[in-house]
Amino acid sequence: MDLLEFKDQKPEPDMFHSYTPLRNSTTPIIIDNGSYQCRVGWATNSEPLFVFKNLVAKLRKERYKKDNVESSQVPLLQVGNDIINIEAVRFQLKSQFDKNIVTHFEAQEQLFDYTFSHLGIDTETIAHPIVLTEAFANPNSSRQYMSELLFECYNVPGISYGIDSLFGRYYTEPEQENALIVSLGHHTCHIIPVLEHRAVFENVRRLNTGGQHIITFLHKILQLKYPAHSTSITLSRAEELLHSICEVTLNYKEELMRWLDSDYYEQNIKKIQLPYANTVTSSLTLEQQKERKKELARRLTEINARKREERLAEDEDKLTQLLHIQEMFEVGVVGEELENALAEFQIKNSNDLQKNIGNLNMRIVKTKMKIKSAKFAEEAEEPPVKQPKTNKMVFETEKDMNEYLQNAKKMVSCCDYYKNFNNFFFSQRQEILNRKTLRKQRKQDMAKRRTAAGQERMRIISQLARKEKGNDDFGLRDEDWDIYKTISKDGGDTDSDAENEKLVALDETIREYEPNELEEVNPGETYQLHVGIERYRAPELLFKPYMSGSSEAGLSEVIAYVLSLFKPSDQLLLAANVIIIGSLSSLRGLKERLLSDLISVRPFQSKVSVTVAKSPGLTAWLGAKKWTEHPEFEKKLLTREMYDEFGPEYFLMQPFSNLYCKTPNGQTIDVEAV
Amino acid sequence: MATEDIKIENKPSFKTAASYFDSKNNGNKKKTWKSLKQIISSEKTLPWPEGTVLYSSINAPPSFRPPEKFSDLSGLPALYTDPATRLRYANKEEYATILDLPMDITAGYLALRGASSIVG
Numbered sequence: 001m002d003l004l005e006f007k008d009q010k011p012e013p014d015m016f017h018s019y020t021p022l023r024n025s026t027t028p029i030i031i032d033n034g035s036y037q038c039r040v041g042w043a044t045n046s047e048p049l050f051v052f053k054n055l056v057a058k059l060r061k062e063r064y065k066k067d068n069v070e071s072s073q074v075p076l077l078q079v080g081n082d083i084i085n086i087e088a089v090r091f092q093l094k095s096q097f098d099k100n101i102v103t104h105f106e107a108q109e110q111l112f113d114y115t116f117s118h119l120g121i122d123t124e125t126i127a128h129p130i131v132l133t134e135a136f137a138n139p140n141s142s143r144q145y146m147s148e149l150l151f152e153c154y155n156v157p158g159i160s161y162g163i164d165s166l167f168g169r170y171y172t173e174p175e176q177e178n179a180l181i182v183s184l185g186h187h188t189c190h191i192i193p194v195l196e197h198r199a200v201f202e203n204v205r206r207l208n209t210g211g212q213h214i215i216t217f218l219h220k221i222l223q224l225k226y227p228a229h230s231t232s233i234t235l236s237r238a239e240e241l242l243h244s245i246c247e248v249t250l251n252y253k254e255e256l257m258r259w260l261d262s263d264y265y266e267q268n269i270k271k272i273q274l275p276y277a278n279t280v281t282s283s284l285t286l287e288q289q290k291e292r293k294k295e296l297a298r299r300l301t302e303i304n305a306r307k308r309e310e311r312l313a314e315d316e317d318k319l320t321q322l323l324h325i326q327e328m329f330e331v332g333v334v335g336e337e338l339e340n341a342l343a344e345f346q347i348k349n350s351n352d353l354q355k356n357i358g359n360l361n362m363r364i365v366k367t368k369m370k371i372k373s374a375k376f377a378e379e380a381e382e383p384p385v386k387q388p389k390t391n392k393m394v395f396e397t398e399k400d401m402n403e404y405l406q407n408a409k410k411m412v413s414c415c416d417y418y419k420n421f422n423n424f425f426f427s428q429r430q431e432i433l434n435r436k437t438l439r440k441q442r443k444q445d446m447a448k449r450r451t452a453a454g455q456e457r458m459r460i461i462s463q464l465a466r467k468e469k470g471n472d473d474f475g476l477r478d479e480d481w482d483i484y485k486t487i488s489k490d491g492g493d494t495d496s497d498a499e500n501e502k503l504v505a506l507d508e509t510i511r512e513y514e515p516n517e518l519e520e521v522n523p524g525e526t527y528q529l530h531v532g533i534e535r536y537r538a539p540e541l542l543f544k545p546y547m548s549g550s551s552e553a554g555l556s557e558v559i560a561y562v563l564s565l566f567k568p569s570d571q572l573l574l575a576a577n578v579i580i581i582g583s584l585s586s587l588r589g590l591k592e593r594l595l596s597d598l599i600s601v602r603p604f605q606s607k608v609s610v611t612v613a614k615s616p617g618l619t620a621w622l623g624a625k626k627w628t629e630h631p632e633f634e635k636k637l638l639t640r641e642m643y644d645e646f647g648p649e650y651f652l653m654q655p656f657s658n659l660y661c662k663t664p665n666g667q668t669i670d671v672e673a674v
Numbered sequence: 675m676a677t678e679d680i681k682i683e684n685k686p687s688f689k690t691a692a693s694y695f696d697s698k699n700n701g702n703k704k705k706t707w708k709s710l711k712q713i714i715s716s717e718k719t720l721p722w723p724e725g726t727v728l729y730s731s732i733n734a735p736p737s738f739r740p741p742e743k744f745s746d747l748s749g750l751p752a753l754y755t756d757p758a759t760r761l762r763y764a765n766k767e768e769y770a771t772i773l774d775l776p777m778d779i780t781a782g783y784l785a786l787r788g789a790s791s792i793v794g
Contacts, residue, residue, distance in 0.1 A: 098709055098710035099710055101710050101713070101729070103707070103708065103709060103710055103713065104707065105695040106693070106695045108695075109693065109694055109695045113686055113689070116686065116688055117686050121688055122687055122688075123687065123688060124687060124688065125688055126688050135729075136732065137727050137728060137729045137731075137732055138729070139713050139714065139717050139728075139729050140717075141708070141713055141716075141717075142713065149694060149695065152690065152694065153689055153690050153691060153694035153695075154688060154689060154690075155688075155690065201727040202725060202727055204727070204732050205732055205733070205734050205735070206732045206733060206734060207734040208733070208734065217786070220782070220786050221749075221786065223782075224779055224782045224783055224786070225747075227779060253751070256744075256749065256750055256751055259750070260750065444773070448758075533748060533749040533750065534749065537744075537749040544741070544742070545737075546737060546741040547744065547787065548786060548787065548788055549786075549787055549788010549789065550788070551736050551737065552733075552734045552735070552736060552737060553734050553735055553736060553737040553738065553739075554737065557737060557738070557739065558734045558735070561734075561735055659726075659727060661722065661723070661726045661727075663720060664720050664721045664722055664723070
């Protein structure tokens with residue numbers, strides 16, 4: 001089984017295109033504004049000029065870097081493909097989208113700036129009509145802000161709004177009259193029935209589960225499965241996994257049953273290697289730690305010794321001064337000099353002086369002793385260090401065993417000893433481990449109410465609590481008190497430190513002599529992700545939204561529901577031409593699954609066909625481009641005059657747009673009074 | 675003052691204002707940001723003519739099939755539920771792992787399934 005690795009692809013910054021060929025023309029700009037990616041290009045291009053994720057990262061200006069020259073060079077606002085490492089700025093990311101609707105116009109404006117400047121436009125206004133895609137049933141207030149932004153801020157001459165899925169159908173199958181569009185988006189999926197080239201608006205249904213939900217779901221299950229690697233399992237890596245190894249299975253239940261077989265598991269598991277830094281083995285670091293500790297201790301003793309010597313010198317100095325005063329007393333000097341000296345040492349009379357001198361002498365002797373003993377200790381400390389530490393954990397026969405072991409390693413014939421030796425260690429180790437698990441089990445049993453152990457405990461406690469007058473002889477015998485041990489939650493004995501230490505030491509010795517026996521794996525292996533059922537589990541979310549707590553029906557169920565809203569003859573027309581669009585449709589097995597699910601709900605032998613659009617991610621943009629070539633296009637442009645005349649929420653309907661419904665009562669949502 | 679200068683310099687030539695929708699710079703324009711939820715609910719309250727298709731009216735219907743139960747750990751069909759953690763599991767090996775799981779992991783699994791609320 002070969003290991004997969006993350007590619008962690010970084011986006012390439014978009015280049016600034018030249019405006020010159022299109023200057024002074026009225027070529028429309030086509031913007032497919034999706035909640036995942038934005039695709040931008042001129043109507044004369046054969047495909048989008050550039051595609052970027054609809055994201056803005058607003059970096060916080062770090063306070064301490066304020067005056068730093070370097071920080072001013074890093075742009076505080078990164079847009080679209082300028083964001084090199086998405087994971088680094090994950091928490092600063094902003095999108096103009098709330099689900100599939102644009103609500104955050106500050107971000108939208110920044111993204112438009114990015115768009116237009118990368119198209120190379122350097123004139124006073126944007127002198128090109130804009131074809132912009134929007135979501136199905138986009139609320140008026142959202143569109144109104146969009147018009148306002150484009151007209152007031154960018155001074156565009158005209159706008160044409162259209163629905164991405166309808167553009168997509170227009171591109172893929174323009175001649176087909178009827179179709180059932182399954183549009184798989186980043187946040188939502190739409191099921192759009194089209195009869196005689198017209199979308200049947202009232203029967204459209206939106207599933208609020210999309211690619212983004214699959215990615216976060218996969219991200220979460222992997223993080224929970226590998227809590228130790230939760231930081232290195234990132235959203236972008238989950239996304240990469242979704243595209244590289246995830247599949248939609250034809251029959252989820254059967255697939256799960258197959259995974260129960262361990263052979264199938266071994267054959268089909270995908271192992272993914274996380275990047276890791278090869279760390280030095282633990283034994284070496286242990287040595288180093290010891291070294292470091294010793295070094296620290298040595299330095300400390302040195303400091304102490306120096307301090308002691310300093311104190312000694314100080315004391316000796318003081319002593320000579322005091323002796324000098326004593327001399328003065330003895331000689332009988334009276335006067336200012338003596339007074340001053342006495343005041344300095346706060347001495348009242350000769351008795352005091354004697355006491356002080358005595359104390360000082362004592363102290364000097366003590367310090368000298370200490371210095372001496374410290375020196376000795378230092379010398380004495382050296383030899384025992386040479387003994388290897390592992391010997392601390394001594395079985396009485398260890399030395400013999402060591403010899404046995406050496407022999408055994410040299411001569412295969414002596415294998416028996418070796419085995420015995422190993423068995424001895426292993427049995428000891430196992431014993432300790434068993435004891436530990438037993439204790440754990442008992443502790444758990446005690447904690448729960450309905451276990452036998454727990455009930456026994458409660459019985460004893462209630463008996464102890466019972467007050468009986470008269471012959472209470474509890475406590476006369478020492479054994480009486482043992483009852484408290486049995487009812488304590490850890491059953492009297494806990495994992496003692498001594499035992500833990502012994503276990504560590506045993507592990508160490510075993511590892512030393514028999515490195516393969518304990519699961520000493522190569523360090524890379526602990527950095528591997530095993531992705532098995534998850535490959536199918538994550539995309540299955542589309543069909544079973546309840547796996548992440550949503551109460552909505554799954555994709556197939558919604559398709560069946562939408563079909564049921566039509567009369568049987570129309571159902572036939574729709575089911576005969578189901579097209580899947582949206583970047584998510586490149587998921588392997590999706591088409592087959594939808595087909596099989598659809599067949600299961602359709603009448604026997606009725607025609608069912610499912611197709612995936614070619615380059616499903618770009619169909620919306622290409623359809624919009626095709627729309628600009630339509631003779632009606634110029635007439636259906638919403639112009640600045642109309643915007644001024646009919647209000648900000650007005651727009652012109654065309655075959656691919658939403659329906660215009662004036663907001664009732666003449667009250668528009670959130671129109672600001674100027 | 676200094677930041678404003680920079681902003682003016684950065685204004686692309688094709689714009690009328692450096693940042694049209696910046697709430698801080700536009701004193702006269704009061705734009706309160708509304709989340710999609712707010713927009714939808716305010717849209718719902720209006721007296722729309724019969725048959726208008728609104729964002730909220732095209733939501734997918736709830737599922738009519740009983741949800742299947744899958745193990746939270748492996749995704750296998752789960753027959754059992756651990757009463758202590760309320761995690762679902764498929765076999766005894768998984769149960770053994772559940773016993774050792776720390777609280778945050780079990781809570782994470784429940785939240786992933788949307789079963790972390792006390793009521794549900």
